Amino acid sequence: MSSHDDPLTLxxxxxxxRQLADRTEYHTPAPAGTSAMVETTHEVRVTxxxxxxxxxxxxxxxxxxxxxxxxxxxxxxxxxxxxxYMAIVRSPYAHAKILKIDxxxxxxxxxxxxxxxxxDLKNAGNLHWMPTLMSDTQMVLPIxxxxxxxxxxxxxxxxxxYIAADALEHIVVDYEPLHALIDPFEALxxxxxxxxxxxxxxxxxxxxxxxxxxxxDRVFDEAAxxxxxYMYLPRIHVSSIETCGMVADFSxxxxxxxxxxxxQAPHAHRTVFxxxxxxxxxxxxxxxxDIGGGFGGKVPVYPGYVCCAVASIVTGRPxxxxxxxxxxxxADSFARDYHITAEMAADKDGHITGLRVRTVADNGAADAxxxxxxxxxxxxxxxxxxxxxxxxxxxxxxVYTNKPPGGVAYRCSFRVTEAVHxxxxxxxxxxxxxxxxPADFRLKNFIKPEQFPYKSPTGWGYDSGNYAGALxxxxxxxxxxxLRQEQLEKRARGELMGIGISSFxxxxxxxxxxxxxxxxxxxxxxxxxxxxxxxxxxxRFGTKSQGQGHETTYAQIIAEELGLPASDVDVxxxxxxxxxxxxxxxxxxxxxxxxxAAVMAARKIKAKARKIAAYLLEVGEDDLEWNVxxxxxxxxxxxxxxxxxxxxxxxxxxxxxMEAGLEATDxxxxxxxxxxxxxxxxxxxxxxxxxxxxxxxxxxxDDCGNIINPMVVEGQxxxxxxxxxxxxxxxxxxxxxxxTNLTGxxxxxxxxxxxxxxxxxxxxxxxxxPHHPIGAKGVGESPTVxxxxxxxxxxxxxxxxxxxxxxxxxxxxPKVWKLLREHGVTD
Ligand code: MCN
Ligand code: CUM
Numbered sequence: 100m101s102s103h104d105d106p107l108t109l110x111x112x113x114x115x116x117r118q119l120a121d122r123t124e125y126h127t128p129a130p131a132g133t134s135a136m137v138e139t140t141h142e143v144r145v146t147x148x149x150x151x152x153x154x155x156x157x158x159x160x161x162x163x164x165x166x167x168x169x170x171x172x173x174x175x176x177x178x179x180x181x182x183x184y185m186a187i188v189r190s191p192y193a194h195a196k197i198l199k200i201d202x203x204x205x206x207x208x209x210x211x212x213x214x215x216x217x218x219d220l221k222n223a224g225n226l227h228w229m230p231t232l233m234s235d236t237q238m239v240l241p242i243x244x245x246x247x248x249x250x251x252x253x254x255x256x257x258x259x260x261y262i263a264a265d266a267l268e269h270i271v272v273d274y275e276p277l278h279a280l281i282d283p284f285e286a287l288x289x290x291x292x293x294x295x296x297x298x299x300x301x302x303x304x305x306x307x308x309x310x311x312x313x314x315x316d317r318v319f320d321e322a323a324x325x326x327x328x329y330m331y332l333p334r335i336h337v338s339s340i341e342t343c344g345m346v347a348d349f350s351x352x353x354x355x356x357x358x359x360x361x362x363q364a365p366h367a368h369r370t371v372f373x374x375x376x377x378x379x380x381x382x383x384x385x386x387x388x389d390i391g392g393g394f395g396g397k398v399p400v401y402p403g404y405v406c407c408a409v410a411s412i413v414t415g416r417p418x419x420x421x422x423x424x425x426x427x428x429x430a431d432s433f434a435r436d437y438h439i440t441a442e443m444a445a446d447k448d449g450h451i452t453g454l455r456v457r458t459v460a461d462n463g464a465a466d467a468x469x470x471x472x473x474x475x476x477x478x479x480x481x482x483x484x485x486x487x488x489x490x491x492x493x494x495x496x497x498v499y500t501n502k503p504p505g506g507v508a509y510r511c512s513f514r515v516t517e518a519v520h521x522x523x524x525x526x527x528x529x530x531x532x533x534x535x536x537p538a539d540f541r542l543k544n545f546i547k548p549e550q551f552p553y554k555s556p557t558g559w560g561y562d563s564g565n566y567a568g569a570l571x572x573x574x575x576x577x578x579x580x581x582l583r584q585e586q587l588e589k590r591a592r593g594e595l596m597g598i599g600i601s602s603f604x605x606x607x608x609x610x611x612x613x614x615x616x617x618x619x620x621x622x623x624x625x626x627x628x629x630x631x632x633x634x635x636x637x638x639r640f641g642t643k644s645q646g647q648g649h650e651t652t653y654a655q656i657i658a659e660e661l662g663l664p665a666s667d668v669d670v671x672x673x674x675x676x677x678x679x680x681x682x683x684x685x686x687x688x689x690x691x692x693x694x695x696a697a698v699m700a701a702r703k704i705k706a707k708a709r710k711i712a713a714y715l716l717e718v719g720e721d722d723l724e725w726n727v728x729x730x731x732x733x734x735x736x737x738x739x740x741x742x743x744x745x746x747x748x749x750x751x752x753x754x755x756x757m758e759a760g761l762e763a764t765d766x767x768x769x770x771x772x773x774x775x776x777x778x779x780x781x782x783x784x785x786x787x788x789x790x791x792x793x794x795x796x797x798x799x800x801d802d803c804g805n806i807i808n809p810m811v812v813e814g815q816x817x818x819x820x821x822x823x824x825x826x827x828x829x830x831x832x833x834x835x836x837x838x839t840n841l842t843g844x845x846x847x848x849x850x851x852x853x854x855x856x857x858x859x860x861x862x863x864x865x866x867x868x869p870h871h872p873i874g875a876k877g878v879g880e881s882p883t884v885x886x887x888x889x890x891x892x893x894x895x896x897x898x899x900x901x902x903x904x905x906x907x908x909x910x911x912x913p914k915v916w917k918l919l920r921e922h923g924v925t926d
Contacts, residue, residue: 106284107440107457110496113287114306136549137874139565139866141572143806146659147727152666153659154873157810161650161666162389171389177346177359179417183212185407186263187420188252188270189430190245193279193501193838194293197244197272200253205269210262212414214270215406216253217242223413229375229405231467232398232617233475235304236296237504238465239402244277246293246464247503248838249429251402256410256418279838283438283461283498293464293499304466304497309480309557315492318453322444326528331907332435332517334461334502334832335825336428337509338850339645341391343431344421345404347411355382358408362387362673363397363643364683367617369675371400372408387673393645394822395508398469398685399432425843432469432505433832436461437517443525449533451544454483454491454556456521460506462497468506469685470513471615471622477507477514478606480557484522485566485604485776486544491556501838510822510883512607512686519603523888524905527599531899536583537892538574541602542567552869559606561774562876565802565866570602570778573800576862577780590900595785595924597897601889602778607877608691612768617682621768624692625679626700628657628668629762632750634743636668638700641681642693643673647879648811649689653697655807656873660701661708662728662742679764687775687877690807691868696767698872703763707749711761712740714754773868773876777801779889785897787924790916792828792894799886800862803878804871813861816882820859823886825851831909898922 147153165171202214217240220227231237240251252272257263280286280293286302293302319325346359356378362368365385373380390397407420422431437458444453460476462468470477476495483491507513530540545566546553553561574580582598589596609615615622625641638657642649654668672678681693705725712730713720716738723730731739740748749761782796799820806812829849833841842848867874887908894910895903901922906914919925 106287106459109287110303113303136551137563137867137869139568139864141864143809143865147662151658151662151664151728153655154805154807156655156808158651158655158665158808160648160811161654162648173341173389173391174344174346174359174361175341175421177388179346179348182346182417182419183256183258183410183414184260184263185410185418185420186255186267187403187426188254188267188272189426190248190250190252192245192274192276193248194277195245195274196277197241198275199273201271202253204271205255205266208262208266208269210258211255211266212258213256213410214253215256215410215413216240220409223409224377226376226405226409229400230371230618231465231504232469233466234472234618235466237467239405247501248840249426249503251406251430254406254410256414279501281500281502281834281836281838283459283500286498286500293501302499304462304499305475307475307495308493310492311490311556312492315453315455315490318490319442319444319455322452323447324445324533325442326525326532327440327442328525328528328905329440330521330524330905332437332439332520333908334433334436335509335830336431336433336832336848337394337396339392339394339396342422342424342427343397343401343403344419345407346417346419347408348417349411349415351415355384356408356412357384357386359386359388360404361390361397363393363645363685365643365673365675366641366680367620367682368400370620371618385675387643390645393684394510395434395469395685396431397645398508399467399505401431424845428848429840429843430503432467432508433463433503434507434509434511435517436506439517439521441521441525443529445529445533449535449540449543451486451488451529453488454522454525456482456493458495460495460497461500461502462506463500463502463504465504466497467504470507471609471617472619473614474513478512479514479518481515481559481604481606482518482522483555483557484519485546485602486522486526487546487550488556493557502834510819510880512605512880512884513609515605516884519601519884520888523601523603524891527892527895528904537600538570538579541570541600560771561604562771562868562870563866564604564774564776565864566602566776566778568864569776569800569802572862572864573778573780573798576800576860577796577798579780582782595787595897597783597785597893597895599781599889599891599893599896600778601885601892603776603885605775605881605884606772607687607775607880608769608773609686609688610772611770620682622682623766623768624681624688624696625764625766626693626696627679627762627764628697628700628704630663630704630746632747634663634667634746636663637671638668638697639671639678640693641679642684642689644684647684647689647815648808652807652811653694656694656697657701659873660698661705679766687879690875690877691773691871692767692769694875695769695872696765699765699767700763703765704761707761708742708745710757711745711748711753715740715748770870773804773871775801775803775876775878775881777881777885779885781889781893783890783893783897785894785915787919787926790912790914790919792910792915794824794857794890796860797857798860798862799882800864801878801881802864802866803881804867804876805865805874807875812878815879816861817859819880819882820886821851821856822883824856824890827887827890827908827910829909
């Protein structure tokens with residue numbers, strides 16, 4: 100076989116030729132002073148009374164009255180006087196030369212104000228290209244060719260949304276179709292080049308490694324057992340309630356550009372807009388109101404945003420752009436599209452010893468993933484998961500194809516979903532191959548509580564964990580051993596029942612400034628708390644809730660620290676003119692970063708409050724102790740000043756020489772990431788006649804350290820599990836051989852409904868993070884990261900005795916039906 104028949108060999112040649120194989124390990128060592136082993140508990144800690152409602156209280160979400168009454172304020176609710184509307188002409192080809200764009204007929208339609216093309220953007224100062232968050236470049240509007248189906252070609256601005264939409268048909272674009280690259284392995288042959296704008300004529304974009312190759316090879320040479328599996332995680336797409344959109348409002352008088360935008364990261368977006376456009380940053384205001392879900396899809400900057408802002412500057416009037424559902428499904432950032440070949444080694448006693456992974460990442464037509472800069476494959480190198488092994492080596496190569504750019508978006512923690520899928524599948528395959536019981540095999544191979552802080556073979560420093568604790572609880576909740584018995588009996592009757600486990604380790608909270616940045620901006624986050632004279636407070640953050648409940652949970656953190664009732668603390672996010680600078684909400688980073696900043700800012704306030712209390716009580720600061728909501732004299736608790744009394748004094752009667760007011764800001768640079776984890780167990784029944792997989796039971800035990808609001812966490816887990824079920828059984832973006840998206844509507848792109856969603860059974864353990872100021876870890880993505888392999892493992896478990904070793908997601912009825920027939924099952 101010539102090397103060109105084997106894509107991975109071809110990649111080795113390319114990497115060799117380009118000398119790209121410098122191995123980089125991104126260590127995140129456990130910081131000094133956090134080496135104590137952390138105890139696991141089962142009860143949520145509550146220290147404040149119900150009226151204060153600090154951490155651990157099941158406070159109802161402050162944001163819900165407006166959401167459930169339909170009174171949310173979404174981008175599409177923003178209506179400004181004189182507002183124009185933008186619609187986008189999109190490419191019917193995945194790869195084609197543009198010969199001509201004729202907009203003359205459209206411009207004659209009454210109500211059409213302007214048509215903006217790539218040439219126009221070029222003439223306006225080379226705005227036809229923009230940087231991606233991964234420092235690649237992406238076309239805003241094309242001049243020479245289009246590189247993916249539904250790519251933005253030009254935009255129409257009109258006085259009414261319908262006129263703008265109708266005008267699209269009157270714009271005539273002449274194309275010359277080119278061969279479309281849909282398969283990244285074909286793209287690697289470089290016979291057709293996606294990005295001929297680049298100096299290097301190759302579709303191979305980047306190469307990345309983690310771990311120790313030589314050591315890993317040695318471990319494999321010595322292994323008693325090696326298993327190998329190729330798996331493909333297909334492209335999927337988030338489906339937020341609100342699609343992406345913007346209302347751009349440029350004032351010619353003040354020079355201010357106000358952008359109402361569906362943004363998960365308003366400050367970072369403001370900086371990018373300022374750098375690209377040259378508009379002074381203080382003249383740009385981004386307001387991200389209620390954005391109806393984000394799930395990662397509102398992290399990237401899309402061409403539509405840029406065109407909308409330009410349209411407002413050009414016309415001098417506000418311009419609104421709201422994607423329709425098909426545009427959203429066809430052209431926005433995707434997730435996954437990872438081709439993984441993994442090998443796992445074990446010794447003669449059934450201990451996992453090593454992991455070797457080759458991965459091809461299909462980037463689409465630009466590397467526009469939302470990963471930290473140093474991590475082209477995100478945090479994928481966490482892929483040794485919950486298991487203690489000697490060595491691992493992970494290689495990822497990024498490839499351009501004629502598909503929309505992006506990557507990462509889908510509640511994924513920067514590619515941890517892919518890592519967890521791979522390791523949990525491989526662990527199950529190894530257990531089955533060795534004839535070991537999958538739960539017992541995991542319990543034997545887990546990193547033990549006494550090994551924390553744990554240094555993984557790919558360089559991660561796990562902060563705390565108790566993996567056996569979570570799995571044992573899940574097994575107890577589902578009565579695991581009884582289920583295995585039931586399975587044996589069913590199998591004897593010819594029925595197909597499977598039990599699957601996923602014992603995942605997540606990594607969230609980017610991140611420590613030495614390693615984590617986006618376009619050079621360090622990934623700290625911020626909180627600013629101001630207490631007014633009457634003891635009521637406003638707190639502002641650099642993050643941006645999309646439905647996670649920050650208005651409630653941040654208030655509870657402040658209540659915990661200061662004793663101010665959570666109902667007296669209003670939380671604001673998403674306005675860059677008022678909120679302190681922060682990097683936004685994604686990768687479950689809000690609690691680990693901005694949540695910690697809230698604690699630190701509150702503690703600064705508490706320190707000042709102590710000085711004021713000492714002054715008011717005429718005692719020394721050292722004579723005071725804190726009690727829930729007050730500074731009191733040690734041994735004489737009736738002598739006390741509440742936080743409300745102190746707040747009033749801060750404006751009316753504070754010590755001479757002290758600054759008035761009671762407020763503080765904190766920019767928190769986390770010392771490490773947090774490593775939440777969990778164990779999920781899924782039971783499936785398979786219908787032999789139709790191939791349908793029914794999830795009969797699903798038990799999820801999560802551990803996210805100390806819990807701020809158990810009800811919010813449970814809500815996150817319910818939603819996240821449903822988002823894990825979705826790609827396991829239903830969701831997939833499908834292209835035909837020409838690169839046309841065949842799944843551009845909800846009739847073709849299948850989401851689970853309430854009917855397909857099982858009753859989630861939830862349990863928890865609590866293993867605090869030793870370095871987070873309140874011991875909390877993030878949780879928003881854990882269930883979506885952890886659930887899919889539990890479901891796949893259950894399906895394969897049901898079919899293993901027939902000879903089935905692996906099934907790629909989504910596990911659709913036709914796929915299973917065919918597999919059953921191939922393995923001799925007929926009815
Ligand atoms: N929480 C808690 N105790 C903990 C950890 C978290 O009470 N120990 C609470 C937090 O206070 C917060 C919520 O749980 O209200 C989620 O917190 P966290 O895990 O820090 O995650 P983020 O707030 O950073 O949310 C991001 C995460 C991501 S990346 C995606 S994607 C996702 C997700 O959250 N998108 C969502 N959950 C979503 N939920 C809704 N409704 N909509 C989205 O778009
Ligand atoms: Cu990867 S989706 Mo969330 O990180 O916004």
